Amino acid sequence: MNTAPNMLSETFSTRKQDAAAGMSQVCSFYLGDGLYGLSISHILEIVGGARPEAVPLAPPFVAGLVHYRGDVLTTVSARKLLGMSPLEGETPDLLVVENDGGCFGLIVDSVHEVMTVSAEDFEASPSTVHERSRTLFAGAYKLKNRLMVMLDHERIDPLKLAKGN
Amino acid sequence: MDELTREFLIESQEGLDRMERCLTDLESRPDDTALLAEIFRSVHTIKGTTGFLGFKRLERLAHSGENLLGLLRDGKLAAEPNIITGLLALLDGLRSILHNVETGEGEGEGDDAELIARLERLQQIKLQKDDDARSDEPEIALTATQVQNPLLRMLAQEKAEAERQAEAARAAAAKSEAAAANEPARAAAASAAESTLRVDxxxxxxxxxxxxxxxxxxxxxxxxxxxxxxxxxxxxxxxxxxxxxxxxxxxxxMQPVSNIFSKMPRIVRDVSQLLGRKVRLEMEGQETELDKSLLEAIKDPLTHAVRNSLDHGIELPEVRAAAGKNAEGTLKLRAAQEGSHVIIEVSDDGAGISAEKVRNKAIERGLINAESAAQLPERELLNLIFLPGFSTAAAVTSVSGRGVGMDVVKTNVEKIGGKVEVESRVGKGTTLRLRIPLTLAIIPALIVRTLEQSFAVPQGALSELVHLAPEQLATSIEWIENAPLYRLRGQLLPLVILDRMLTADNSSRKLEGRDVFVAVLDADGRRYGLAVDGLADPEEIVVKPLSAVLKDVGLYSGATVLGNGDLALILDPGAIAAKAGVTLAAEDALVQTGAHEAEAAGDRGSEYLLVEVAGRRAAVLLNDVLRIEQVPASRIEYAGLRPVLHFDGQLLPVEDAGGLLGGAHSEMQVIIVVCRDGNRQVGVAVTHVLDVAAGSDLLEAGTTQPATGVTLLKDHVTGIVDLGSIAPLPMLEQQAAASWQEPGPSYAENAQ
CATH class of the missing domain: 1.10.287 (Helix Hairpins)
Structure with missing residues (x-):
């Protein structure tokens, strides 16, 4: 669990050089059957097998607390955000996201891979997407055989979400 | 900013802080040459370095100050109040330029011509006086011939000079003795300068x-x-x-509170001059140490409190004289460590706070309605001054009275886990007491279980634990509508059932078929029982802050990682009480009846925990009992022949008078009463814990002396366990246990 993120971060730095040519890196992950993505520029670490500790009376989007490098991180459940039922039977993965206001965790079903995508394949969310979800989406990348929906790292920050409620 | 400039800023600010302290001291001891030399040195150092770094504005200002200080130092000018005021203005001028440099704006655009002119004018006065004074000097008495004889003249001058110096030395010695007595901390700080290091x-x-x-x-x-x-x-x-x-x-x-106390003489001086008060400031316990972050946090509240005392507390000199008091008021700042807290008191001998006035004002401001105000006891009335928007001053002054102040003091102190209390007697004065925890980072806590989760309850708020077996539940928890109550030694204690609060379940469904543990908590004077499903071992927990989103839930003060790796939320006893509606008024009734009970108990003697050891009854003074543990006999280990309990990092010597441990097989549960004996903790192995009861003294026949070692409990003569006779463990382990358990007192010992 500890070695994998380090290897990933190495690949991040070598791949970052591509960014100049309209390319960027995205961490892709699954939520149910859907493929979603988050730009790696704001991901500090990918941690496998997270077991967030529930916080009674917390806002519904909060998945709980996790212990991360000496700090206690508030995590957001990506499934709850998108109105999906909770994950059954599997241990989810955790993305540690860093924003200006601080860090938070995003709980996803499983991390797929870190991929390089081209700006040419990007399109904004179509207007038919449900209003509530659309505010959380930055747009989508058209991959060869499927779509990858991009989450907006700022809009899924628990501080932002709490204000929105 | 380069390293050199940063260094210069830190040094200069320290120098100016020192200068500020010395200036206020100088006012009471105007001819203390050591003080003057110190002030001169501070300004001189700044001047020297600024020239080097190219801060022209600072250099000019420091230079003009140095001229004035030079005259003072050489005794050519007396440190009169107007000069001290001028020097304080110089200090502020230097500070504001340094502040500009620090924020990266260079020296700033200000014009110091006026201040420099003022400092020069002060020098002129001095020179004139100098001329006048010269006529009194001894050499004037010399005759014309003597004056013409250079050798004689020189001798006479030397003699006069020597006399003057001897005089000055005597005065300085007397002063510095007084100074040394007053400020041992400062002397120590100076000598420690070389063995210390600045750390980020x-x-x-x-x-x-x-x-x-x-x-x-x-x-x-x-x-x-x-x-x-x-x-x-x-x-x-x-x-x-x-x-x-x-x-x-x-x-x-840790830093000594003198770091903030030392700012106070200046504030007291400025404010009392502004308001026309005559005030003497007394400070005590300046060497008391407090965590730096906490020290920063109480700086503003303390300043507020001091200003408030000067404005609302201490009366004008004529008013004081008319009331038969000394025209000069006394403001006392006192710091002391009490266990794991530092107490800081601001007390004045001023007019005091009239509870009646507070009541009227609170009603007038709409902070409370007349009916509830009428019911509030006096102590509660005084607490109304901490409500936002409350101000009793007849007029708004520039110092205080805008209705901000005391509520700011309270919120700031509570933010860091402290408490504020106020005591006042009309005509006699007011004491404001800030109770600050020594450190925020690591606290002892009781771990409780509810909803299959662990929660931490700070032990500071915990007064006792009660276990209710399933069959007791129906009878021992009583309900008034939806409010559960527990009868604790005859008193009704409001209960907060944790799982219901956390699941927002308001039903009055009875608790059934499970064990319930009640933690009796005392949060800011609100007393209630927190009912939980289970208890785990107490632990020292490391407090981790929560994100704003979870702080807004309002029940948690942080989170922590437990010994077993689980995360636990730290419950905030005060917030839970507020949310559950445990009010202060209800608490007050409890406290009052509690006090009566204690008084009644006082008549009969102390309260004891009644235990049974191998068929015999024995008693332990209830005040000495910390907690009762039930552990498997296998947990008892032996240090040599002595049974010990290794418990959460502490080593308890266990007294086994009844020989219970020897006969126990490893799965058997033994009950250990953990007691406090002075600074150490000891365990007493017992067969059963029977009851808590008040004991009566027994007079030894034929004497009027109460017999020691026995008491009358429930009509039986019962022996009291003598904790002092339990032999200590070998030195090393005992120390480790003590330092781990009670960091507070051991600091105090080390500091001395």
Whole structure:
């Protein structure tokens, strides 16, 4: 669990050089059957097998607390955000996201891979997407055989979400 | 900003802080040459370095100040109040330029011509006086011939000079003796200067975090290796080293309260001049140490409190004289350590706070309605001054009276886990007491279980624990509508059922078929019982802050990682009381009846815990009992022949008078009453805990002396366990246990 993120971060730095040519890196992950993505520029670490500790009376989007490098991180459940039922039977993965206001965790079903995508394949969310979800989406990348929906790292920050409620 | 400039800023600010202290001292001892020399040095150093770094504006200002100080130092001018005021203005001028430099704006655009002119004018006055004074000097008495004889003249001058010097030396010696008596801390600080080192606070914070991590890891190691005898020695060593390291890092963050007290003489001087008060400031316990972050946090509240005392507390000199008091008021600042808290008191001998006035004002401001105000006891009325928007001053002054102040004091102090109390007697004065925790980072806590989760309850708020077996529930928990109550020694105690509060379940469904544990909590004077499903061992927890989103839930003050690696939320007893509607008024009734009970108990004698040891009854003074543990007999280990209990990092010597442990097989549960004996803790092995009862003194026949060692409990003569007779463990382990358990007192010992 500890070695994998380090290897990933190495690949991040070598791949970052591509960014100049309209390319960027995205961490892709699954939520149910859907493929979603988050730009790696704001991901500090990918941690496998997270077991967030529930916080009674917390806002519904909060998945709980996790212990991360000496700090206690508030995590957001990506499934709850998108109105999906909770994950059954599997241990989810955790993305540690860093924003200006601080860090938070995003709980996803499983991390797929870190991929390089081209700006040419990007399109904004179509207007038919449900209003509530659309505010959380930055747009989508058209991959060869499927779509990858991009989450907006700022809009899924628990501080932002709490204000929105 | 380059290294040199940063260094210069730090040094200059320290120099100016020193100068400020000296200036206010100078006012009471105007001819203390040591003080003048100190002030001169501060300004001189600034001037020297600024020239080097090219800060022209600073240099000019410092230069004109130096001229004036030079005259003062050489005794050519007396340090009169107007000169001290001028020098304080110079200090402020220098500070504001330094502030500009610090924020990266260079020296700023201000014009110091006026201030420089003022300092020069002060020098002129001095020179004129100097001329006048010269006529009194001894050489004037010399005759014309003597004057013409250079040798004689020189001799006479030397003689006069020597006399003057001897005089000055005597005066200085007397002054410095007085100064030394007043300020041992400062003298020590000066001599310590060479053996100290500046450390970035960020680095200390990081060290504190790492030590916190180490404490967590230590807890986990201790739990994981508890069963393995080979690891015991190693883990105990790890335990000791960790405790030592933690204490050292915490001490590194400690600073004496004199760091903020030293700002007060200036504030008192300025404010009392502004308001026409005559005030003498007394300070006590300046060497008391407090964590740096806490010290920063109480700076503003303390300043508020001092201003408030000067404005609302101490009366004008004529009013005081008319009331038969000394025209000069006394403002006292006192700091002292009490256990794991530091108490800071601001007391004045002013007019005091009239409860009646407070009541009327609170009603007038609409902070409380007339009916409830009428019911409030006096002590509660005084607490109304902490409500936002409350101000009793007849007029708004520039010092205070805008209705902000006391509520700011209270919120700021509570933010860091402290408490504020006020005591006042009309005509006699007011005392404001700030109670500040020694450190925020690591606190002892009781771990409770509810909803299959662990929660931490700070032990500071915990007064006792009650276990209710399933069959007792129906009878011992009573309900008034939806409010559960527990009868604790005859008093009704409001209960907060934790799982219901956390699931927002308001039903009055009875609790059934399970064990319930009630933690009796006292949060800011609100007393209630927190009903939980289970208890785990107490632990020293490292407080981790929560994100704003979770703080807004309003029940948690932080989170922590437990020894078993689980995360636990730290419950905020005050917030839970507020949310559950446990009011202060209800509490007050309880406290009052509690007090009556205590008084009644006082008549009969102290309260005892009645236990049974191997068929015999014995009593332990209830005040000495910390908690009661039930552990498997296998947990008892032996240090030599002495049974000990290794418990959460502490080593308890266990007294086994009844020989219970010898006969127990390893799965058997034994009950250990953990008691306090002075600074140490000891365990007493007992067969059963029977009851709590008030004992009566027994007079030894034929004497009027109460017999020692026995008491009358429930009409039986019962022996009292003498905790003092329990032999201490070998030195090393005892120390480790003590330093780990009570960091507070051991600081005090080390500091002396």
């Amino acid at each position: 606070v960020a680095l200390l914070n990081r060290m504190m975090n790492l030590v916190g991590e180490l404490v967590l890891t230590r807890n986990q190691v201790l739990q994981a290796t508890a069963a393995d005898p080979k690891m015991t020695l190693l883990s105990r060593r790890l335990d000791m080293v960790t405790a030592d390291l933690r204490e050292s890092v915490m001490r590194a963050r």
